[in-house]
Amino acid sequence: MLMDLSNRSKEFVAAIPHCAALGIHVVDTANAAVTLGLPYDVRLVGDPATGVIAGGAVSVLMDTAAGAAVMAHPDAHGLTATIDLRIDYMRSATPGQRIIARAECHHVTTHVAFVRAFAYDEDETRPVAIANGTFTVIRAQPSGTEA
Amino acid sequence: MLMDLSNRSKEFVAAIPHCAALGIHVVDTANAAVTLGLPYDVRLVGDPATGVIAGGAVSVLMDTAAGAAVMAHPDAHGLTATIDLRIDYMRSATPGQRIIARAECHHVTTHVAFVRAFAYDEDETRPVAIANGTFTVIRAQPSGTEA
Amino acid sequence: MLMDLSNRSKEFVAAIPHCAALGIHVVDTANAAVTLGLPYDVRLVGDPATGVIAGGAVSVLMDTAAGAAVMAHPDAHGLTATIDLRIDYMRSATPGQRIIARAECHHVTTHVAFVRAFAYDEDETRPVAIANGTFTVIRAQPSGTEA
Amino acid sequence: MLMDLSNRSKEFVAAIPHCAALGIHVVDTANAAVTLGLPYDVRLVGDPATGVIAGGAVSVLMDTAAGAAVMAHPDAHGLTATIDLRIDYMRSATPGQRIIARAECHHVTTHVAFVRAFAYDEDETRPVAIANGTFTVIRAQPSGTEA
Numbered sequence: 001m002l003m004d005l006s007n008r009s010k011e012f013v014a015a016i017p018h019c020a021a022l023g024i025h026v027v028d029t030a031n032a033a034v035t036l037g038l039p040y041d042v043r044l045v046g047d048p049a050t051g052v053i054a055g056g057a058v059s060v061l062m063d064t065a066a067g068a069a070v071m072a073h074p075d076a077h078g079l080t081a082t083i084d085l086r087i088d089y090m091r092s093a094t095p096g097q098r099i100i101a102r103a104e105c106h107h108v109t110t111h112v113a114f115v116r117a118f119a120y121d122e123d124e125t126r127p128v129a130i131a132n133g134t135f136t137v138i139r140a141q142p143s144g145t146e147a
Numbered sequence: 148m149l150m151d152l153s154n155r156s157k158e159f160v161a162a163i164p165h166c167a168a169l170g171i172h173v174v175d176t177a178n179a180a181v182t183l184g185l186p187y188d189v190r191l192v193g194d195p196a197t198g199v200i201a202g203g204a205v206s207v208l209m210d211t212a213a214g215a216a217v218m219a220h221p222d223a224h225g226l227t228a229t230i231d232l233r234i235d236y237m238r239s240a241t242p243g244q245r246i247i248a249r250a251e252c253h254h255v256t257t258h259v260a261f262v263r264a265f266a267y268d269e270d271e272t273r274p275v276a277i278a279n280g281t282f283t284v285i286r287a288q289p290s291g292t293e294a
Numbered sequence: 295m296l297m298d299l300s301n302r303s304k305e306f307v308a309a310i311p312h313c314a315a316l317g318i319h320v321v322d323t324a325n326a327a328v329t330l331g332l333p334y335d336v337r338l339v340g341d342p343a344t345g346v347i348a349g350g351a352v353s354v355l356m357d358t359a360a361g362a363a364v365m366a367h368p369d370a371h372g373l374t375a376t377i378d379l380r381i382d383y384m385r386s387a388t389p390g391q392r393i394i395a396r397a398e399c400h401h402v403t404t405h406v407a408f409v410r411a412f413a414y415d416e417d418e419t420r421p422v423a424i425a426n427g428t429f430t431v432i433r434a435q436p437s438g439t440e441a
Numbered sequence: 442m443l444m445d446l447s448n449r450s451k452e453f454v455a456a457i458p459h460c461a462a463l464g465i466h467v468v469d470t471a472n473a474a475v476t477l478g479l480p481y482d483v484r485l486v487g488d489p490a491t492g493v494i495a496g497g498a499v500s501v502l503m504d505t506a507a508g509a510a511v512m513a514h515p516d517a518h519g520l521t522a523t524i525d526l527r528i529d530y531m532r533s534a535t536p537g538q539r540i541i542a543r544a545e546c547h548h549v550t551t552h553v554a555f556v557r558a559f560a561y562d563e564d565e566t567r568p569v570a571i572a573n574g575t576f577t578v579i580r581a582q583p584s585g586t587e588a
Contacts, residue, residue, distance in 0.1 A: 056207030089231065090555055281382065348460075357497045
């Protein structure tokens with residue numbers, strides 16, 4: 001079952017052309033939690049003076065990790081889409097370093113999944129950015145008792 | 148003056164390697180308002196079954212337009228960076244169509260600029276997504292009267 | 295029909311004990327748009343040094359106006375609840391003045407309503423705060439064609 | 442030093458008339474982290490059919506806890522104000538139970554403090570709501586090396 005969920009989130013990420021173009025790949029996947037990686041690439045730079053990766057590229061990574069975490073939730077079935085997403089940018093990622101994003105789908109209602117994600121460069125003690133969002137979800141076993 | 152601001156936001160966008168890689172370009176720029184375009188490209192697709200562009204690519208476009216709108220504000224001086232950004236995704240963009248994002252820097256305090264942006268495909272009556280965020284700002288003429 | 299929707303949003307607000315306790319009342323209601331008022335009250339003050347109303351009280355007003363706007367949408371049926379809400383605080387409300395919040399439900403999907411709201415004191419040219427959020431919705435006529 | 446910070450956040454909360462009116466009180470305070478409580482009160486009810494407390498009241502509690510957490514941060518000096526705040530509502534609070542909000546100021550830049558908060562009823566394993574926001578901050582020892 002967990003193996004299936006793990007495969008499902010890997011296939012979800014692998015099938016997205018924009019992720020392939022950016023080099024986004026699955027680092028780890030578990031029950032309702034997914035870690036993705038984004039290699040440093042000069043084409044992703046947002047500030048040519050410093051070589052810092054564009055916040056938007058970090059945003060794509062976190063959004064994808066969040067969607068994959070919904071796919072990896074045991075109560076989810078089928079596809080998901082972002083409803084809304086907030087990202088807080090705490091600091092610049094260090095140039096030259098890979099970015100990883102860890103996302104967790106922490107709550108699921110009948111129609112909405114709640115997800116948070118953290119992005120790090122090689123210093124995993126200080127997040128580069130934090131994301132909080134809601135995603136559409138189709139429950140595997142629809143619950144009639146929750147709104 | 149407005150010409151200078153207009154040039155400043157154009158240079159801001161043109162200097163970002165990630166924008167160049169995506170094909171993001173300035174469509175229009177005015178006092179505290181900037182419109183950017185993103186051509187349809189199969190490398191930006193988020194859903195291979197439909198050819199719909201990834202929400203993350205739309206997010207990059209809106210984030211960049213918002214930053215450029217801060218640069219185009221008469222009270223701003225120097226660089227800006229995203230503090231936080233919320234994006235609401237109302238509908239999928241129509242495959243094959245160019246996306247545009249219109250951003251407006253609607254309020255500036257001593258240290259923070261408030262920006263909203265709307266993204267559209269060729270149907271400009273129904274936004275694809277809406278963004279609201281805050282950005283760092285350096286005031287051109289620091290005001291001692293506002294907190 | 296519009297009369298019914300108008301009444302529905304008025305009843306929605308009138309039935310909330312917390313709104314009654316704060317003095318929140320309907321100023322105007324239309325198709326998918328609702329304006330609520332909040333009288334100045336020393337019990338709502340957030341900063342005793344200035345007499346400025348607490349941002350949280352403005353937040354309650356905007357959240358309620360947003361929910362009422364969902365109730366006033368012709369495609370909505372039955373109750374609604376806030377899924378998530380972002381509020382940007384641009385400036386302090388002027389002490390002694392009534393606050394009004396104008397909310398509009400600008401998009402509805404099968405399960406989610408998107409709402410924005412603006413809060414003003416007596417100077418309606420400069421918003422005090424802006425809210426953007428998503429709410430649960432039950433469609434009056436479920437659409438099978440929209441995700 | 443920590444005692445001073447603790448007192449500072451207690452005074453911050455005690456001095457807010459709106460908090461006194463709601464019965465909001467300090468449960469615990471530590472370095473950059475504050476827990477506040479909100480007793481159940483029929484005047485705070487948002488849904489008369491169920492007796493559930495209004496989401497807006499929970500929002501006021503989390504916003505205040507977040508501001509107090511900024512005040513309790515060793516690098517902060519003087520007052521703070523909410524710049525923006527996002528709240529995700531995962532479930533209804535159980536009627537009759539006290540709500541607590543735990544806030545942590547997890548990052549501070551020269552002008553902006555980043556805060557998250559969690560709200561619980563008596564079941565602390567499942568949050569009622571989560572908040573993420575940015576607040577103004579005046580650094581006690583301004584750093585010239587951070588943007």
